[in-house]
Structure formats: C-alpha cells, structure tokens
Amino acid sequence: MSDKKASRPCHHCSSKSASAPTDTSKIHYEKLWLYRHCSSVQLRDRQAQKAGRLFSGLLAMNVVFLGSAFISSMIFNKVAITLADVWILLSILKVLSLFWIIYYLLGTSRQPHAVLYRDSHAGAIWIRGSVLLFGSCSIFLNVFQIGYSTILIHCKSRVEIVFPSIGIIFICTQAYFLWHHSKDCIQVQHNFTRCGLMLTIATNLTLWLLAVTNDTLHMEIEAELREVEQRFAGKAPSAHPHCCNETALCTCPNSTICQIFQKGYILLYPFNTEYCLVCCSVLYVMWKNVGRRISDHHIPHTKPKFKLQGVVFGPLLGTSAVIIGACVFMIYQIQATSLVPSHQVFVIYYSYYIVLLPLMSVGAVIGTVIHALEKRELDTLKNPTRSLDVVLLMGAALGQIGMSYFSIVALVATDPRDLLNSLALSYSVLLIIQNITQNVFVIDGLHRRRATPPGKEEDTKEEQNREAYIQRRVSMLELGQEIRKASLCYIQTYSHLSWKRRVLKEISFFLVLCNIILWVMPTFGAHPVFQNGMERSFYGYSTWFVIVNFGLPLGVFYRMHSVGGLLEVYVTA
Numbered sequence: 269m270s271d272k273k274a275s276r277p278c279h280h281c282s283s284k285s286a287s288a289p290t291d292t293s294k295i296h297y298e299k300l301w302l303y304r305h306c307s308s309v310q311l312r313d314r315q316a317q318k319a320g321r322l323f324s325g326l327l328a329m330n331v332v333f334l335g336s337a338f339i340s341s342m343i344f345n346k347v348a349i350t351l352a353d354v355w356i357l358l359s360i361l362k363v364l365s366l367f368w369i370i371y372y373l374l375g376t377s378r379q380p381h382a383v384l385y386r387d388s389h390a391g392a393i394w395i396r397g398s399v400l401l402f403g404s405c406s407i408f409l410n411v412f413q414i415g416y417s418t419i420l421i422h423c424k425s426r427v428e429i430v431f432p433s434i435g436i437i438f439i440c441t442q443a444y445f446l447w448h449h450s451k452d453c454i455q456v457q458h459n460f461t462r463c464g465l466m467l468t469i470a471t472n473l474t475l476w477l478l479a480v481t482n483d484t485l486h487m488e489i490e491a492e493l494r495e496v497e498q499r500f501a502g503k504a505p506s507a508h509p510h511c512c513n514e515t516a517l518c519t520c521p522n523s524t525i526c527q528i529f530q531k532g533y534i535l536l537y538p539f540n541t542e543y544c545l546v547c548c549s550v551l552y553v554m555w556k557n558v559g560r561r562i563s564d565h566h567i568p569h570t571k572p573k574f575k576l577q578g579v580v581f582g583p584l585l586g587t588s589a590v591i592i593g594a595c596v597f598m599i600y601q602i603q604a605t606s607l608v609p610s611h612q613v614f615v616i617y618y619s620y621y622i623v624l625l626p627l628m629s630v631g632a633v634i635g636t637v638i639h640a641l642e643k644r645e646l647d648t649l650k651n652p653t654r655s656l657d658v659v660l661l662m663g664a665a666l667g668q669i670g671m672s673y674f675s676i677v678a679l680v681a682t683d684p685r686d687l688l689n690s691l692a693l694s695y696s697v698l699l700i701i702q703n704i705t706q707n708v709f710v711i712d713g714l715h716r717r718r719a720t721p722p723g724k725e726e727d728t729k730e731e732q733n734r735e736a737y738i739q740r741r742v743s744m745l746e747l748g749q750e751i752r753k754a755s756l757c758y759i760q761t762y763s764h765l766s767w768k769r770r771v772l773k774e775i776s777f778f779l780v781l782c783n784i785i786l787w788v789m790p791t792f793g794a795h796p797v798f799q800n801g802m803e804r805s806f807y808g809y810s811t812w813f814v815i816v817n818f819g820l821p822l823g824v825f826y827r828m829h830s831v832g833g834l835l836e837v838y839v840t841a
Contacts, residue, residue, distance in 0.1 A: 317559055320459040324555070328466035328473075331361065335474030339481055354478060355431040361471040362438040368464035369445045377449060382456045385562040389653040390553045391450030394832045395546060402543035403443040409536040410435045416529040439543070442468070446550050453557045465555040469548050476544035479537075480817050538791045541821045542828065549660055549829075553653050582774035586781025589624055593785035596620045597792070604799055611688055614800050618691035625698040628782050632705040635775040635837075638768045639712045657836075658711050660829050665703045667822025672696035674815055675797060678806035689802060706779065706830060713776075713837030776838035780831055787827035790820055 338357050341349035377383060410432035417428040454461050596616055603613035675696040679689050797803060797816055804812045 317458070320462050320558075321555075323459065324462035324466040327463055328470040331467065331470035332473050335361070335470070336477060339474075339477055343481060352425050352427040355427050358471070358474060358478065359431055359434050361467070361474065362434050365464075365468040365471045366438055366441055368467060369441050372449070372461065372464065373445060376454065376457050376461060377452065379456050382454060383452050384455050385453040385560065386451040387453055387553070387557050387560070387562065387653065388451070390557060391446070391550060392653075392832065392836075394835060395550060396447050396450060398546050398828065399443055399446050399543070399550065402539045402546060403439050405536050405539035406439050406543045407436055409533060409540055410439070412529045412532040412536065416526065416533060419523070419526050419529065442547060446547065450550050450554060452554065453560045453562060455559065455561075458559045462555055462558050465551050465558070469551045469555070472544040472548045472551070476541055476548075476821075479541045479544065480821055535792070538821075538824065542791075542825060545821070545825045546828075549656060553656055556656070579770070579773045579777050582777035583781070585627075586778045589627075589778075589782050590785045593620060593624070593789060597789050600796075601792075604796075614688055614796055615691060617796050618688075618695045621695050622691065622698060624782060624786075625695075625702045628779060629698070629702045629705045631775045631778055632702070632709040635709045635772055636705070636712055638772055639709075642768050642772075654714050657714060657829070657833055661707050661710060661826070661833060664822045664826035664829060665707055667819040668826060669700050669703055671797065671815060671819030671823070672699050674807070675803050678803045682802065682806060688800065692796075692800065692802060703826070709775075709779075710830060710833040710837060713772075713840065714833060773838055776834050780834045780838065783827045783830045783834065787824060787831070791824050795820065 335354075335357065338349060338354045342351055342354050413432045414429055417424045417432075421429075600613050600617050603610055673696075676693060679693045679696070683689050684693055795816065797820075798812065803815075806812075807815070
C-alpha cells in the first residue's frame with residue numbers, strides 16, 4: 269500500500285512536468301539501471317580490449333626475442349646455430365602466419381557483422397602501392413635466390429631453395445590480404461585476430477632483422493673480395509680482422525645466367541627490408557583497429573584528391589633536385605664500383621647533399637611558421653594511423669641521426685680540416701638538422717584539420733548556420749545576418765590565407781620530390797658512409813658495419829614514409 273501511495277504523487281508530478289519545460293541539467297542519468305548496466309558493459313569491453321592487446325603484444329615480443337636469439341647465435345656461433353636453422357624457424361613462422369591469414373580471408377571476415385566499420389585513414393593508396401611494389405621486388409628477389417641456389421646446388425643445402433619458395437607464397441598472400449583488408453575494423457574474434465596480426469608482425473620483424481644481418485655479411489664479403497683483387501693487383505689492402513677464404517669454395521661459375529641471378533639478387537635485396545617494415549606498419553594499424561567502432565563524425569564526407577593546381581615553383585625545384593641527384597648517383601655508382609674510388613666522387617656526392625639539405629630545412633621551417641600563422645584548428649579525434657605515422661617518423665629518423673652523430677665524433681677526433689672530412693662533417697650536421705625540421709613540419713601538418721576548399725567554404729558556413737538555426741530556433745532575420753557575417757569573414761580571411769596555403773603546397777611538393785631522390789640513392793647502393801673508409805678506420809670494421817646496417821635501412825624507410833606524410837600535408841593544405 270505504501271508503494272502505491274508513493275507512486276501516486278509520481279504520476280501527478282509527471283503530469284505537471286509534462287507541461288513544464290524539463291531542466292535537463294538536473295537529470296542524473298547515472299542513477300538509471302540501464303545506464304549503469306551499459307556503462308559496466310563498456311567498462312568490461314575496455315578491460316577485455318586491454319587484456320587482448322597485452323596478451324597479443326606479449327606473444328609478438330616472445331616471437332621476436334626468439335628470432336633475435338637465433339640470429340644472434342648464428343652471427344656469434346656459426347657452428348651451433350647455422351643460417352639454415354634460422355631459415356627453418358622463419359619458415360615455421362611464415363606457415364603459421366599463412367594459416368591465420370587464410371583463415372581470416374575465408375572465415376573471420378565473412379562472418380555476419382564482422383566488418384561494420386572501415387578506417388578511412390588506414391591503408392592509404394601510397395602505402396598499399398608500396399606494399400605491392402616492394403612485394404613484387406621481393407618475389408623477384410626470391411626467384412633469383414632460388415635460381416642462384418639451384419645452379420650451386422652442389423655446395424648449398426636444399427633449405428636455400430625451400431625457404432624462398434615459402435617466402436613467395438607468404439609475400440603474395442600477405443600483399444593480397446593487406447590490399448583488400450587494411451581498412452578493416454573487425455568486430456568478431458577479437459583476441460584471435462589480435463594474436464594473428466601480432467604473429468604476422470613478429471614474423472616480418474624477424475625477417476627484417478635477418479635481412480639486415482645478411483646484408484651486413486654480404487657487404488663484408490664484398491669488401492674482402494675487393495681487397496683480394498687489390499692484392500692480385502699488387503696494392504696494399506686495408507687491414508681488417510676478417511678473412512673469408514671459405515667463400516671461394518662456393519663461387520658463381522662463368523655462366524651468364526648465374527651472373528644474372530647474382531646481380532639481380534644484389535640489386536633487389538634492399539627492397540626486401542623495406543617490404544617487411546611497410547607490412548609491419550600496416551598490420552599494426554589493423555591491430556589497433558580490432559574492435560574499434562567509428563562514429564559518423566570520424567567518417568569524412570568528401571575524400572581529398574591529389575591535384576597539381578596552384579603549384580609551380582615546388583615541382584620545378586623538386587624536379588631539378590631529382591635530375592641533378594640522378595646524375596650524381598650515376599657518377600658515384602660508376603666511380604665507387606672501381607677498385608680504388610677517387611676522392612672526387614665523394615666530394616661531388618657530399619656537395620650535392622650540402623646544397624640540398626639546407627634548402628629542405630629552410631622550406632620545412634617556413635612551412636612550420638605558416639602552420640602557426642594560419643591558426644587552423646588541431647584535429648583531436650582518435651586516429652591510430654596518424655599516431656603510428658608520428659611514431660614511425662620519429663623512430664625511423666633515429667637511424668640517420670644516430671649514424672650522423674657517430675660520424676661527427678669520428679671525423680672531429682681524426683682530422684676535421686681535411687677537405688673530405690669537413691664535407692662529411694657538414695653533411696652529418698645538416699642531415700640531423702634536416703631530419704628534425706622536417707619531422708616538426710610533417711607532424712604539425714598531420715595534426716591540422718583539413719582545410720576547406722575555396723569554392724566550398726562559404727557553403728560550409730551556410731550549412732553550419734542552418735544547423736545553428738534549427739538548434740537555437742533563431743529568427744530568419746538573425747539567420748540572414750549570421751550568413752552575411754560568415755560571408756564577409758570568409759572574404760577577409762581567404763584573401764589572407766590563400767597565399768599561405770599555396771606556399772604550403774609548394775613546400776610540401778618540393779620536399780616530396782627531394783625525399784624521393786634521397787630514398788633512391790641509398791636504396792640502390794650509394795653508401796659513402798661505409799665506402800669512404802673514414803669512420804670504418806676509426807671504429808673498426810665490425811663495429812661500423814653494425815652501425816651502418818642498422819642505420820641505413822631505417823634511413824631509407826624514413827625517406828619513404830616522409831613522402832607519404834608530406835603528400836598528406838599537401839592534400840590537407
């Protein structure tokens with residue numbers, strides 16, 4: 269009875285409150301059972317997400333540590349752990365990753381309500397194109413390795429044929445998977461998908477570590493063979509502690525097909541390291557997007573298109589830098605491949621960088637200042653792709669910056685007044701400055717909201733005013749006044765901002781072309797930091813090899829990733 273009596277005033281109050289306007293500020297939603305239930309579900313969902321990410325991350329960490337232990341043991345104790353043992357481990361990891369990818373393609377992604385959302389920022393066309401490009405080069409690399417090992421089957425194990433064969437299947441399947449599903453925000457089988465993605469990431473990271481160490485051994489053998497040729501020519505070779513006479517036991521016979529396989533393998537080898545790094549970045553974004561729900565305001569209504577409108581000086585200067593850089597690269601390759609590279613070719617190479625790097629640094633500083641003057645709003649929405657871009661830019665830049673500091677210490681400690689040493693010293697200092705200034709410009713640009721095209725800005729203002737009219741129920745006269753104010757504001761601001769956006773586009777396009785040529789030169793074999801011999805004689809043969817072969821792949825990846833970031837800045841400007 270007391271409950272019924274207590275309930276009657278509530279009906280009476282509700283009838284009164286229906287006529288009176290409700291004060292929403294006094295409603296306490298947290299007291300509702302449904303809200304408490306939903307909030308607890310959300311809390312459990314977040315806890316499950318954190319647990320799944322932690323477990324899958326631990327899985328990847330253990331796989332990478334296991335692979336690193338095998339590779340390190342192969343380097344320091346070649347008797348107990350051989351390269352064939354490392355290949356067997358990596359083949360097992362590839363097969364497991366292949367099974368998961370096939371299961372995702374045929375099972376997980378085809379379940380009802382599996383892919384309700386797709387991240388528009390993930391899997392940009394340039395990065396998916398990079399996966400296809402580097403994947404194709406890696407396939408040809410494995411084909412050349414199979415052909416080379418088949419010719420030398422009398423002195424090579426059958427694992428050297430089986431491993432690249434599995435690699436071809438793995439590369440093709442992974443490239444197809446990333447091309448079609450890099451934008452997926454999977455909503456089913458969260459933990460299994462996270463573990464599969466992390467296993468694939470760990471496999472690619474271990475492959476990258478093996479590629480770096482193999483590249484180290486390959487360059488070491490190449491340098492030692494050059495010293496053998498110098499001995500036969502009657503010249504005193506540069507002394508270093510390694511001697512690799514055992515490599516002569518399994519040499520390529522004097523046949524054209526064997527030489528083609530050997531040269532093709534050497535030419536395409538750097539692309540394999542880039543392929544592994546690019547795949548890791550795409551897979552990481554997919555891992556972050558597992559279970560992610562994207563609201564409507566995260567989805568862009570219009571896709572920005574790349575157009576060469578309003579830019580003149582950036583393409584001209586950038587094309588000039590590319591053409592001059594290609595000429596310098598060809599001259600360097602012709603001279604550096606000889607037995608005794610002349611000092612003149614190193615002077616030309618360093619001089620090109622000393623002229624280009626300050627121009628890039630100045631452009632990046634001007635672009636950063638314009639970003640500050642433009643006062644465009646910061647994009648604070650959650651974006652795993654952008655967060656990864658920032659981490660990769662900062663992390664990959666450490667390769668070149670760290671290598672430059674090692675060079676600075678070696679050059680200052682020896683003879684900085686020598687012409688070649690002073691050029692190399694200036695090159696190292698300018699490279700550090702250019703990396704830092706470009707990172708600041710790109711990261712600042714990635715966090716800016718996309719600029720509204722000139723022809724559509726007024727329409728956007730009017731739409732915002734219409735929404736304000738519906739929400740605030742203002743009169744038609746007040747709405748007209750707001751539209752006129754917005755139009756006048758647009759005319760005044762666009763006249764000031766148009767030149768800034770134009771300069772941003774010029775700078776971005778110039779930096780894109782410069783980073784392309786700076787990516788091409790070290791990728792195809794221009795490594796003066798090792799071939800000039802100055803740092804190598806200071807740190808020792810083995811130590812400098814480790815520094816170079818960990819710094820160079822990161823530097824190459826930094827240039828390639830900077831191109832994507834700068835294109836994004838160009839489009840959003």
